Amino acid sequence: MSVDSERSVNSHRKTASPHILIVDDEPDIIELLELTLARMGMDVSSAQCIGDAKQLLQSRQFQLCLTDMRLPDGDGLELVKYIAQHCADLPVAVITAHGTTENAVAALKAGAFDYLPKPVSLKQLRDLVKSALSLPPMQTESAVQVSQRVLLGESAPMLQLRATIDKLSRSQAAVYISGESGSGKELAARMIHERSARHTQPFVAVNCGAIPENLMESEFFGYKKGAFTGAEKDHDGFFLAANGGTLFLDEVADLPLTMQVKLLRVIQEKQVRRIGETQEKSVDVRIISATHKKLNLCVETGQFRQDLYYRLNVIELNMPVLREMREDIPLIAEAVLVKLCREAGRSACSLKKDALALLKSYDYPGNVRELENILERTLALCFDTEIGKEDLQLPHKAKETPQIATIRLPTDLEQSLPLQDFLDRLEKDSIVKALNENRYNRTKAAKTLGITVRSLRYRMERLGLNERA
Template identity: 60%
Template sequence: MSKKNGKPPRILVVDDEPDLRELVELTLLKMGLEVDTASGVDDARQRLDAGGIDLCLTDMRMQDGSGLDVVRHIDTQGYDIPVAVITAYGSLDNAVEALKAGAFDYLAKPVSLEQLRTLVRSALSLDKPRASKAGSEEERAFIGTSPAILQALQLIERLARSQAPVYITGESGSGKERAARLIHAQSSRSALPFVPVNCGAIPENLMESEFFGYKKGAFTGADSERDGFFQAAEGGTLFLDEVADLPLAMQVKLLRVIQEKRVRKLGDAREIPVDVRIICATHQNLAKCVEEGRFRQDLYYRLNVIELKMPALREMREDIGAITEGVLARLAAQNGMPLPKLGADAREALGNYDFPGNVRELENVLERALALCDGRLIRLDDLQLSRTDRDEPVPSAAIGDKYPLQDYLDRLEREAILEALGKTRFNRTQAAKILGVTFRSLRYRMERLDIN
């Protein structure tokens, strides 16, 4: 844990309680670090301005000010110094405020020395070169130069240097999971696991065991001990996709884990500490879910420390051409075929389409076009855009030949499903209601018609 010049990193500990200041100082010294101390906000400002500090740990409440004052001083002066706050138990609203102000992370009193060591190691690894593959999928996940995507990428870069919970919003197919993976790949946790979880796909009666794990004999069928998602993501990032689908009972348990940074397996009497960063996403309006009583307000504020909005594809039309070329090149390479050109009519149609399914829908359209084209040129007909996809209404006769009958019926069924999915922003439950079929029936039909 030494710097490039051979000297150990220097940590500034800010606290007006001598006992706690001494405890933290001794712990850091045993880690081989150099330590400076400050007894208050003014003292801390002077020490920070003198330079040479690699990490700042500050108490939240002090006689001459607040830890937030230290955080803001580091931010306004432009110092590249991670800062973590130590807050009293039950005062986690202050910790959330500090994270929003730019703090790297927080610790709750009474301070766990194990968690303190973990936080310090993580903070000091921010500037180390990451062992990531050049040109990895995460690094090239987003293509484009439009203001919308550039703004998102700039925020992703900032978020990668923090441990604050992130709430990613955006329509279905806009790249929320890819954004979460990119935050993880650019962070100090990049060498550790990234665990994605689809909250809407887990049966309610299995949620607790899936998230927290269980001990052998905890329930009928538990013939061995098993770790949950939190243990699997230890040291890394846990991505909760469609977090709005969590039932209220599970929301209470998740809130406790976020606050305590500890989990208890089913059937176990003891809690174990976990070091996991939480990133969540949903295509729903989480604030509206809170208003409707479907999502806990206190959990919402814990998860929505920093919001990242992923733009819809129609908000970055100038990038559709570049994204199309990138996706085509990747799909052609995956299929071992030469890269075909995109015809002018096909390019124009893609540029004018609103893409309710965003980049995911574009990928599906191009994958289908690769299979249908002659291998040299992708024409408009190869895209098989339905009449709702085009500027001009298409008469029913233009849908295609009505024979063989099954192919004709499949085309009609596909068109109806895509239209319903477009109206509901790819919410399959709502689309099934519009179509008058069960969710299971819709899922079967989508699989049969290869609608992803």
């Protein structure tokens, strides 16, 4: 088919008007989109197949591309991947038929900015266009270094991580950040937000594990004055506070199941009703979630809803651990030292070669956060401008042998048990011991075992301990 080349709907307008490319083989859809975009002051070009769209993309610069998923000469995903490879700064949104989410998720993972279901809602279209056109330009590496919030390092895992963050910032997709404690999950979430179309809107970070269960609904969704005793004024919850921006749900695995159901509904409907109100309010937030736990394992054990998991985990970002990026430790340590010295108002400090060697050999169970704590403790105790190996006071590496020696070997009776039954018996013994030591106070027992109370309840139910407790 021939290209409807350079169909400028508002040719009399200034050349600075945003230019949008529509790729669709349905004339009615093209006409609807053209009229809507023209009223918004946009210039429009259209193509009816992938081949013609590629020719237009090569001939001029666009600020946004809207493409159908089904085209005469191929799949819309092909065009999304082509744009991601050849026009990385161009946001592309896909139009999906019949409200199916599979194609939409595939497009988001391929690099699409967002998607529109058919029939196209003009309000959603206008909101999408405004959001896409507000995307900041992709940052160069030098601009990234100037940024206050940046993940430092030149190792291969860190370079890959920053490239992925830049890609995710050009999308509206929900992101799930996995990784060990202290690996920088919240920092990665803030970087995604600050490089996204929502960068001028709020970033609201919530630690899901720090909110009492009986306060969760009011904290997330808000309440109206007089809704309950103590509600002395209207309160916007986290969703309304983050409206237009990004809501970061840290330690999302700690949400109780009852709250997971309510959260799922809000994400699906994009509507929030404050406690004490009868009317719902529309909210537009991008959800970024994180946890140090294996969320897929929480789904398997029934601690986390599968449908919510798929809503949150559209795209997963895995944070590398510091022990996999040892070559980055000197750069990170230097930056941390500069920051700590500046905050303390003391002269700049440096690390001796033996101190750097020791820092590079350490395994960091707490990752970058532990490195920061080590250096902060060192500065508090060392008043020299040069920090040596002894000043770091790192624990010795020979710490695994005693742990191996204290592992309880199975008895003759237990040796005949299947592995899972043996592990269940060990787990049961540990729980019973913790309960006895804490006089069956489950909160204290859970703390002793290093797990949450909800996890303890689940394990007790699975092992048949609820009757006794």
